[in-house]
Amino acid sequence: MGDRRRISQYVAKVPTLDVRSTVADLVALGEQRWPTPVVSDDGVLLGAVQPTASTLPPSTPIEQVMVPAPGTIRPELRIDEVIERLDRDGLDHVFVTAVDGVLLGLVVSEELHA
Amino acid sequence: MPERPLRLGWWLSSEEHDPRQLVDHAVIAERAGFPTAMISDHLQPWVRKQGHAGHVWTTVGAIANAADALEVGIGVVSMVHRWHPIVVAHAAATAAVLLEGRFFLGVGTGERLNEQPFGERWPRSGERRDRLADAIDVIRSLCSGDNVNHDGPAGRVENLSMWELPAAPPPIYVAAAGRRSAALAGRAGDGLIAVAPDATLVDAYHGAGGGGRCIAQLHVSLATTEEEALDTAWEWWPNGAIAPAVLSELARPQDFEAVAGGTRREAIHDTVVCTTDAEAIVKAIDRYVGAGFDTVYLHQIGPDQERLAGLARTELLPHYQPPG
Numbered sequence: 098m099g100d101r102r103r104i105s106q107y108v109a110k111v112p113t114l115d116v117r118s119t120v121a122d123l124v125a126l127g128e129q130r131w132p133t134p135v136v137s138d139d140g141v142l143l144g145a146v147q148p149t150a151s152t153l154p155p156s157t158p159i160e161q162v163m164v165p166a167p168g169t170i171r172p173e174l175r176i177d178e179v180i181e182r183l184d185r186d187g188l189d190h191v192f193v194t195a196v197d198g199v200l201l202g203l204v205v206s207e208e209l210h211a
Numbered sequence: 212m213p214e215r216p217l218r219l220g221w222w223l224s225s226e227e228h229d230p231r232q233l234v235d236h237a238v239i240a241e242r243a244g245f246p247t248a249m250i251s252d253h254l255q256p257w258v259r260k261q262g263h264a265g266h267v268w269t270t271v272g273a274i275a276n277a278a279d280a281l282e283v284g285i286g287v288v289s290m291v292h293r294w295h296p297i298v299v300a301h302a303a304a305t306a307a308v309l310l311e312g313r314f315f316l317g318v319g320t321g322e323r324l325n326e327q328p329f330g331e332r333w334p335r336s337g338e339r340r341d342r343l344a345d346a347i348d349v350i351r352s353l354c355s356g357d358n359v360n361h362d363g364p365a366g367r368v369e370n371l372s373m374w375e376l377p378a379a380p381p382p383i384y385v386a387a388a389g390r391r392s393a394a395l396a397g398r399a400g401d402g403l404i405a406v407a408p409d410a411t412l413v414d415a416y417h418g419a420g421g422g423g424r425c426i427a428q429l430h431v432s433l434a435t436t437e438e439e440a441l442d443t444a445w446e447w448w449p450n451g452a453i454a455p456a457v458l459s460e461l462a463r464p465q466d467f468e469a470v471a472g473g474t475r476r477e478a479i480h481d482t483v484v485c486t487t488d489a490e491a492i493v494k495a496i497d498r499y500v501g502a503g504f505d506t507v508y509l510h511q512i513g514p515d516q517e518r519l520a521g522l523a524r525t526e527l528l529p530h531y532q533p534p535g
Binding site: 128132146147151153162164167168187190 | 214215216390393394411414418500502505533
């Protein structure tokens with residue numbers, strides 16, 4: 098029997114970028130270990146940029162760089178379901194969004210195994 | 212951990228150019244300011260129009276003699292039927308000696324195009340991946356100077372220590388078009404190679420423990436007009452219009468021509484930047500970097516290699532030069 102608690106308690110807040118921001122704004126967030134989510138004015142997850150984007154010229158628009166529609170999960174999933182899904186896909190993190198697409202945060206695999 | 216600075220690299224297309232031209236192109240790339248180049252390994256071209264498929268290890272030896280500071284990698288060598296891991300380890304170690312440490316080895320699960328002439332069965336992708344993982348182990352051991360006895364999916368090695376070793380074993384980067392191969396790159400490789408700005412490959416690579424370079428190939432057709440750029444891409448690189456899943460499964464150049472002939476000419480835009488200036492190329496490079504790649508190799512399709520080298524020297528390389 099796996100861990101049947103909901104994943105919501107493991108959702109960590111992460112810094113976000115506005116879709117109108119630039120690489121300079123990403124750099125200002127400091128070094129990031131995980132992809133940085135890009136959100137709309139009402140908090141809907143639009144895309145994400147990997148930490149490598151911070152090496153681009155500072156004036157580069159984030160909209161030009163971001164990968165649209167990253168994979169997400171819902172906060173109602175059980176912890177064992179999330180572990181299985183991350184293991185299956187070979188991932189060590191995943192964004193969590195509400196049903197309306199609003200970003201809730203990030204779940205990191207190593208936190209679930211801790 | 213601070214991010215590695217972005218590097219732009221030059222792609223040397225063995226299937227489009229005479230080996231002597233490839234050596235010249237490597238020198239042109241170095242003079243333009245590219246720090247690194249990658250050369251493809253083909254036994255046959257994708258389509259007959261491309262017209263070339265020189266022996267890549269021989270060409271790398273000539274490049275080593277002509278270039279002074281350029282890093283050179285092969286992308287990618289597969290060990291299905293054509294190459295045995297002993298042969299690849301032997302050649303890679305010698306290339307690393309000739310290039311004085313500026314060599315890396317790209318490996319992948321291969322294409323039937325380059326393996327079918329040996330007359331053997333074309334294995335499914337999972338079997339080819341298992342062979343690749345085994346081959347990487349063998350190459351690492353041999354290039355480290357170990358005495359190797361091995362019997363595995365990639366073949367046998369009986370009591371071999373290599374005699375011509377570089378100061379350090381060359382890095383091994385693993386090509387991936389899907390998550391399973393990206394995970395293999397994370398587990399067994401020193402880096403990831405991809406041909407699309409696909410962040411899921413980078414995530415799978417990191418998720419499997421990969422911490423090395425993530426490198427990519429970007430196809431470009433730079434010309435005086437967009438129509439000419441599209442014409443050149445379609446004439447020289449119609450395989451760019453073929454679905455990626457098919458590319459590893461066809462056996463002859465004629466087969467690629469037949470499949471490409473059934474696609475729309477405009478489908479080439481999905482994989483090739485057809486343009487007259489730097490702006491579209493910069494946007495495409497940025498997409499790769501946003502997806503997690505730190506090195507992007509530019510492949511100018513067709514004969515006019517000087518055009519892209521010139522644009523790189525005057526606009527592309529300066530654009531990505533770190534401040535200061």
